[in-house]
Amino acid sequence: MGLIESIIKILLVNLILSGDNAVVITLASRRLSDHLKKVAVIWEILRAIVRMLFVFIVLYLLKLPFIHLIGGILLLIVAYKLLEDKQGE
Template sequence: MLLDNFILFLEIMLINIVLSGDNAVVIALASKNLPVEQRKKAIWWGAFGAIALRLVLTIVAVAVLDLPYIQAIGALLLLWIAVKLLIDDEGESNVREASTLGKAVGTIILADFVMSLDNVLAIAAKANGHIGVIILGIGLSIPIIIWGSTLVMNLLQKFPILVYLGAGILGYTAGEMLIKDDKIGVYLGHGTLHTLLPILAAAFVIVAGLVKKLASPGRRA
């Protein structure tokens, strides 16, 4: 029994490590323009808030994911978040630090909630009712998320062009979510469109960000 619980714990940890990749990108994109002291707070509060929400969502995953069109709605919301992160990155930082920090943390938590919709059911099913193992496995992924987001943020500071790559990754994830939706996926999840849709979603995010940047006279070239 102890060995089974340990293996179960490792499996849940592995799922969360995979999930933490996209989460690290969101945290880095949402907080990269904050002052250093605000940036650290955004990373910590965003990571803890996202993990807490993911834990709650995992426990009620079956009820949430059985709702019709929930993943399709989440996909559209994630597309909006990705484009907004690009647009905000090109804007002037004229908002007060406190409100900017709150906005960054809110974006992190909302995006993680959306991206977790199609993954938490796997965790809930894998845990088979072992709430303690779920809490431990998800909780221990916090350091991984914080370390990963710090690494990604440092790369974004050195190579600003990677902001578009990060936003594109979120767009790609949104396309995958749309395909996996039970109601919409039956029309989109087969053949060439199955492969192209995530790529098209990523391209849409990047192009939308570039168009908005070029069309706004007050933004940097």
Template sequence: MELIEHMLQILLINILLSGDNAIVIAMASRNLPEHLQARAIKWGTFGAIGLRILFVFLMIHLLQMPFIQLIGGVLLLIVAYKLLVDKHEADNIKSGDSLQEAVTIIIFADVIMSLDNVLAIAAIADSDLLLVIAGIILSIPIILTASELILKLIQKYPIIIYVGSALLAWTAGEMMLKDRRFIELFEMQHQSELPFLIGLTVLILIVGRLKRRQDGRY
């Protein structure tokens, strides 16, 4: 049951954090002849997915180092906030004039834009590399065929963004609580971890909501 839950979490995070990646794919291949666009999208996506798996593998090993869980949790908390407040910008994405150039742009842009994705997946997977690979592979058809549709749904129904942001914030809190010194702090204060997780999640949602309202978005 826990395996299925983690798999669903990874899929949800992939869906929510891959919207910009879908824009990159579309923009990078827009100048190619129609018969080359499908090849650019396919090879660019598979290349990016391969590097993403490699980076998650490296991240999982890094998470074993002291204080990295705490630092990673804080970074993931920032990702949760950015998911709520960031705007999608596509105008400045370079377009490739050849198949090789388009594939290169897709791969490198995806890698740069997927660092938040990698951190979130590594935190959820909790060192289970097979779970990571399965979750990312299952996300391939989403990125190839459905990401732009999902991006439009997210823009139309902002509640999806809030659910994803809450999941990331909760995962960030759990990640921070894996740090030995953080655990000792709670034990010294005889405090339960649940109020901390709930408070952290609610705080991110409130701050993100206020920022969205300030920007005229809901």
């Protein structure tokens, strides 16, 4: 799978989730005043844009060499600490 196809798939999933969140924000803000509804919608739009930016940042980071190795090592450290806490109880 190419990079472009991966980006398109991630963006489509992100758009679907953003649409779902927009519906939830709309339902949650339906009893607010008109001014507060506009503020809620603006914040939701800004949040969706920031989420899209994070997608591109993560895609860039995943192309860095050894990032998967570093991430795996960090996950092992976290898993070890979680197991160590369980055994202490």
